Amino acid sequence: MSEKPTFEELVGNTKPDSWDSEVTDNELATVSSLAQKQLDLANEVSGLEDMLKAKKEELRLTQEQELPDAMSAAGLTQITLSTGEKISINEFYSAHISKANQQQAYQWLLDNGHEGIIKNEVSLKFGRGESAIVDETVLALKSRGLSPEVKQSIHPSTLKAFVKEQLTTGNDIPTEPFGVYIGTKAIIK
Numbered sequence: 149m150s151e152k153p154t155f156e157e158l159v160g161n162t163k164p165d166s167w168d169s170e171v172t173d174n175e176l177a178t179v180s181s182l183a184q185k186q187l188d189l190a191n192e193v194s195g196l197e198d199m200l201k202a203k204k205e206e207l208r209l210t211q212e213q214e215l216p217d218a219m220s221a222a223g224l225t226q227i228t229l230s231t232g233e234k235i236s237i238n239e240f241y242s243a244h245i246s247k248a249n250q251q252q253a254y255q256w257l258l259d260n261g262h263e264g265i266i267k268n269e270v271s272l273k274f275g276r277g278e279s280a281i282v283d284e285t286v287l288a289l290k291s292r293g294l295s296p297e298v299k300q301s302i303h304p305s306t307l308k309a310f311v312k313e314q315l316t317t318g319n320d321i322p323t324e325p326f327g328v329y330i331g332t333k334a335i336i337k
């Protein structure tokens with residue numbers, strides 16, 4: 149096994165004040181050119197991201213409003229184009245529980261027997277050398293003076309499926325705390 153070289157072996161025994169710190173004009177030009185290139189690329193990426201965001205919004209409006217409205221006005225729910233693509237208009241459901249409505253929405257779920265979609269997460273942060281405590285139960289943690297953090301959440305897909313199921317089976321669900329939105333969307337296959 150070879151030993152690692154010392155600092156002196158790597159740089160020599162000369163004093164730092166004798167090191168050559170002259171930067172050539174060519175080196176400065178390269179640094180300046182690359183810095184400008186980075187700035188230009190960052191601006192270009194930002195512009196492309198803005199364009200992509202605008203195009204996504206334009207696509208959403210066409211999918212969810214313009215094409216469904218045009219097909220509805222023509223009395224169509226689906227059509228096959230001469231190129232073979234099939235267009236159908238489907239209903240979709242969207243839901244979101246805001247922080248402001250979380251307590252009201254969760255209480256409604258509890259009161260109506262749907263608490264199963266609420267997930268509970270208990271977490272606690274430990275420092276180094278506290279691994280023995282990790283294996284203990286919540287009661288043991290509380291008895292030691294520790295307070296575990298309990299976090300409740302509902303996965304967005306679970307909420308969306310729940311809302312769709314409730315509405316399609318004719319069950320009443322308050323739309324405000326669940327941020328319910330029902331729309332149509334054109335699907336092209």
